[in-house]
Amino acid sequence: xxxxxxxxxxxxxxxxxxxxxxxxxxxxxxxxxxxxxxxxxxxxxxxxxxxxxxxxxxxxxxxxxxxxxxxxxxxxxxxxxxxxxxxxxxxxxxxxxxxxxxxxxxxxxxxxxxxxxxxxxxxxxxxxxxxxxxxxxxxxxxxxxxxxxxxxxxxxxxxxxxxxxxxxxxxxxxxxxxxxxxxxxxxxxxxxxxxxxxxxxxxxxxxxxxxxxxxxxxxxxxxxxxxxxxxxxxxxxxxxxxxxxxxxxxxxxxxxxxxxxxx
Amino acid sequence: xxxxxxxxxxxxxxxxxxxxxxxxxxxxxxxxxxxxxxxxxxxxxxxxxxxxxxxxxxxxxxxxxxxxxxxxxxxxxxxxxxxxxxxxxxxxxxxxxxxxxxxxxxxxxxxxxxxxxxxxxxxxxxxxxxxxxxxxxxxxxxxxxxxxxxxxxxxxxxxxxxxxxxxxxxxxxxxxxxxxxxxxxxxxxxxxxxxxxxxxxxxxxxxxxxxxxxxxxxxxxxxxxxxxxxxxxxxxxxxxxxxxxxxxxxxxxxxxxxxxxxxxxxxxxxxxxxxxxxxxxxxxxxxxxxxxxxxxxxxxxxxxxxxxxxxxxxxxxxxxxxxxxxxxxxxxxxxxxxxxxxxxxxxxxxxxxxxxxxxxxxxxxxxxxxxxxxxxxxxxxxxxxxxxxxxxxxxxxxxxxxxxxxxxxxxxxxxxxxxxxxxxx
Numbered sequence: 237x238x239x240x241x242x243x244x245x246x247x248x249x250x251x252x253x254x255x256x257x258x259x260x261x262x263x264x265x266x267x268x269x270x271x272x273x274x275x276x277x278x279x280x281x282x283x284x285x286x287x288x289x290x291x292x293x294x295x296x297x298x299x300x301x302x303x304x305x306x307x308x309x310x311x312x313x314x315x316x317x318x319x320x321x322x323x324x325x326x327x328x329x330x331x332x333x334x335x336x337x338x339x340x341x342x343x344x345x346x347x348x349x350x351x352x353x354x355x356x357x358x359x360x361x362x363x364x365x366x367x368x369x370x371x372x373x374x375x376x377x378x379x380x381x382x383x384x385x386x387x388x389x390x391x392x393x394x395x396x397x398x399x400x401x402x403x404x405x406x407x408x409x410x411x412x413x414x415x416x417x418x419x420x421x422x423x424x425x426x427x428x429x430x431x432x433x434x435x436x437x438x439x440x441x442x443x444x445x446x447x448x449x450x451x452x453x454x455x456x457x458x459x460x461x462x463x464x465x466x467x468x469x470x471x472x473x474x475x476x477x478x479x480x481x482x483x484x485x486x487x488x489x490x491x492x493x494x495x496x497x498x499x
Numbered sequence: 500x501x502x503x504x505x506x507x508x509x510x511x512x513x514x515x516x517x518x519x520x521x522x523x524x525x526x527x528x529x530x531x532x533x534x535x536x537x538x539x540x541x542x543x544x545x546x547x548x549x550x551x552x553x554x555x556x557x558x559x560x561x562x563x564x565x566x567x568x569x570x571x572x573x574x575x576x577x578x579x580x581x582x583x584x585x586x587x588x589x590x591x592x593x594x595x596x597x598x599x600x601x602x603x604x605x606x607x608x609x610x611x612x613x614x615x616x617x618x619x620x621x622x623x624x625x626x627x628x629x630x631x632x633x634x635x636x637x638x639x640x641x642x643x644x645x646x647x648x649x650x651x652x653x654x655x656x657x658x659x660x661x662x663x664x665x666x667x668x669x670x671x672x673x674x675x676x677x678x679x680x681x682x683x684x685x686x687x688x689x690x691x692x693x694x695x696x697x698x699x700x701x702x703x704x705x706x707x708x709x710x711x712x713x714x715x716x717x718x719x720x721x722x723x724x725x726x727x728x729x730x731x732x733x734x735x736x737x738x739x740x741x742x743x744x745x746x747x748x749x750x751x752x753x754x755x756x757x758x759x760x761x762x763x764x765x766x767x768x769x770x771x772x773x774x775x776x777x778x779x780x781x782x783x784x785x786x787x788x789x790x791x792x793x794x795x796x797x798x799x800x801x802x803x804x805x806x807x808x809x810x811x812x813x814x815x816x817x818x819x820x821x822x823x824x825x826x827x828x829x830x831x832x833x834x835x836x837x838x839x840x841x842x843x844x845x846x847x848x849x850x851x852x853x854x855x856x857x858x859x860x861x862x863x864x865x866x867x868x869x870x871x872x873x874x875x876x877x878x879x880x881x882x883x884x885x886x887x888x889x890x891x892x893x894x895x896x897x898x899x900x901x902x903x904x905x906x907x908x909x910x911x912x913x914x915x916x917x918x919x920x921x922x923x924x
Contacts, residue, residue: 282761310579379773382579386764387772462772465582465589472590473760480753487746494742498537498734499899 270401270419272393275452279459282474285467286460291322293439294457297450299332300437302381305373305428307361310382311461314355320467321460329355336360374414376427385455385462392455394420399451402430506532529715534733535740536721538898542616543719544747545609546711547740551748552602553707557700559595567647569693571686574649575774593763599641600766601755603789606634614820615841617829618720624821626717629710631817636703638790638814643696645787649689650771655784657684657692663797666804683777723898724829732898783858791855792848796874798859799867809871816878824882828891836889840881847873 278287295316298308313333316324324332333353338360341349353360362378363369370377385391401420406412412425432450439445460466506527508514513523566585568577581588610630613619619627646657661678665671680687718727727733734740758766766788770781786794793810800806816823831838847870854870857863893903 310576310583315583383772387769389769391769463582463589469589469593469760469763473756476756476760477753480749480756484746484749484753487742487749491743491746494739498739 270397272390272420273397273401274393275396275448277392277452277456277459279456279466282470284470286320287456288321288323289441289443290453290456291460292324293441293443293449294453294455294460295322295324296440297432297437297454298381298457301431302454303359303362305362305369305378307363307380308359308382308461309361309380311359311464312355313353313357313359315464317355318464321464322457326355333357374427378428381458381461383462385459391462392459395458396451396455398426399432399454400447530741531735531737533715533736534718534727534730535736536719536727536732536898537734537739538721538723539719539740539743540722541743541747542608542612543721544744545605545612546714547744548605548748548751549602549609550707552598552605553700553703555598556595556602557704559591559598560697560700562591563595564697567693569647569690571649571689571775574647574689578648590759593759597755597758597763597766599644600758600787600789601751602637603641605751606637607789610634611845614844615831616720616722617724617824617826617831619820620824620826620829621821622717623713623720626710626713627821628818629706629713631814633703633706633710634817635814636699636706638793640696640699640703641787641789643692643699645771646684646689646692647696648771649775651773651775651779651781652768652771652784654684654775654777655781656786657688659784660786661688663803663807663810666807668804720829721898722830722832723895724833725894725898728897785856788852788856791853792851793855795851795855795867796871798855799864799871809875813874816875820878820882823878824886826886826889826891828894833891833894834885834889835892837885840877840885843873844877847877 278284278290313329316322316332317326317329333355336353336357337350338353338357339348340351343349363372366377379387385395388394397420398418402416402418404417406417407424410417410424415425415427416429417424418426418430432447432454434447435445436447436450437445443449463469506524508517508523516522517524563581566577566581566588568574578592581592583589585591613627613630642656642660646653661675661684664675664678667674676682678688678691679685680691721727764772768785785791793813796813797806797810800809826834826837828834831841850866851870851874854863854867859867895901896904
């Protein structure tokens with residue numbers, strides 16, 4: 237029994253050593269100039285859920301401001317109504333989708349058919365090609381935002397900090413040319429002009445549209461966009477972990493009982 | 500192995516079957532009544548855990564392959580299709596990507612266990628060698644799997660690693676062209692990597708069967724390193740070790756599930772959520788965490804070819820372990836000097852992993868070189884020297900006999916199974 241206990245302790249130790257060993261992660265490669273601001277989001281933590289009102293506002297900011305340059309190609313309009321997201325009503329989603337049109341197939345004379353979009357359609361792309369996107373933006377390509385939160389380390393805090401972090405005063409030793417200065421962007425010189433100012437949008441729900449509020453809402457919305465299944469993941473995780481914890485206790489008792497007479 | 504016990508078919512059908520295909524006999528002798536040393540600790544549960552890891556990877560992998568498209572213009576989006584639109588696709592994909600990390604974590608512990616208790620020594624050389632073959636296949640499979648999502652790190656990691664082949668004189672270039680299916684990483688590369696990534700796990704599975712077969716010929720080593728002498732030293736595999744292994748596996752699963760459900764992307768690189776762009780090189784190209792120690796060895800050497808040779812050498816050297824460490828006493832428990840050098844070996848391996856993620860300059864480069872030197876010195880210098888000069892501490896006579904053996908340097912029945920077979924007659 238004492239051997240059993242000792243080795244059990246050793247095992248835990250070994251796990252800790254190794255977990256620590258690889259938590260020293262490979263991700264620190266692209267350091268930002270500043271440490272990210274952490275406003276605190278409702279989706280953080282093992283039981284975190286999205287703030288649906290914030291997601292709705294975030295969608296509004298995206299569609300009125302960001303979408304003129306940035307696509308969201310992994311998302312369909314129907315995603316806006318699915319559980320665990322902004323949960324717009326189906327009617328609202330149909331209305332949103334019908335505001336865009338798409339060329340889809342040919343009629344019997346070989347002419348392209350133009351129709352309004354449906355909830356099953358993907359979000360429209362702002363540019364026809366990467367080249368066109370670059371041409372319209374001084375040679376800088378505005379990245380698709382579907383996965384931007386996952387594609388940056390500490391993505392949502394970074395995004396929040398970046399959006400509200402533009403500064404007028406440029407440090408003297410930095411030559412940024414035509415670009416804008418944002419200390420949160422690696423290197424400080426960013427091709428995107430400051431996109432959001434106070435009152436850039438007028439929120440449908442009457443929330444005051446401060447720069448801070450909009451940055452927060454967009455960071456929320458894009459976190460959901462990067463992983464619409466997050467709430468489902470955490471909910472299932474709770475059930476699985478709960479089961480395993482009960483199971484592991486029973487297994488521990490079984491092992492102790494079984495090895496009690498082994499000397 | 501067990502001489503107190505014989506499988507006897509109980510009913511008409513099992514008697515009939517036993518004469519034609521002794522399936523029940525095989526299962527009974529290898530899974531149920533298989534005599535196993537009674538003093539195995541939790542480090543010995545990783546064999547079972549690894550088998551479960553392999554099965555998990557194969558099952559989730561087969562499902563992923565139903566939805567994945569191995570084409571450079573579709574691969575990245577097909578992964579997102581799995582994550583968003585396939586029922587529980589996110590779960591299967593996170594199980595597979597984090598499962599690879601868990602697989603390597605378990606295999607590292609399993610190998611350190613073997614090193615500590617001398618499990619590679621006579622008569623278990625072949626078990627160890629097959630294990631190194633599995634490890635090598637795992638590295639190749641893991642590397643190819645990381646290329647499939649066709650993110651930035653997939654593409655640039657593949658470019659850096661495959662280009663290592665080109666450093667080999669004369670034959671390097673043609674081999675590289677064959678490997679890539681062209682002159683750079685592109686669609687043909689993705690296609691053949693997908694094909695091989697699907698094939699190799701089944702090859703691993705085959706070698707695992709050989710690995711377990713060889714284990715069941717010699718029987719398990721144990722923390723004392725003293726061979727089993729009679730049936731008092733053993734307990735049957737079932738229920739003792741089936742239950743103990745399962746308990747350890749559930750503990751392991753708890754950690755695995757933490758990653759799947761609460762931190763599924765921490766072990767990956769954010770850049771791999773950016774679609775591969777051959778025109779845009781990431782600031783730092785780093786492989787998956789489990790390859791970082793080897794990456795650190797590669798970059799510690801100023802000469803490219805030497806770096807490649809040392810990196811492969813760091814695995815090849817493992818094949819020769821049974822003949823580099825000729826000390827009869829197996830377990831580090833009775834080897835006070837080896838124990839210390841082993842501890843430093845573990846520390847330097849972890850350090851190499853840390854350094855693999857850092858830029859190869861300044862203090863990092865210096866530490867990589869020191870660690871690399873220690874890594875090879877441990878096998879090529881320390882082990883042979885210790886085999887000659889180390890005086891083992893007093894050992895018990897047997898697994899169930901704690902009395903101290905006065906002639907302990909004889910190694911306590913190293914001849915293994917044959918002596919056991921004779922003892923018990």
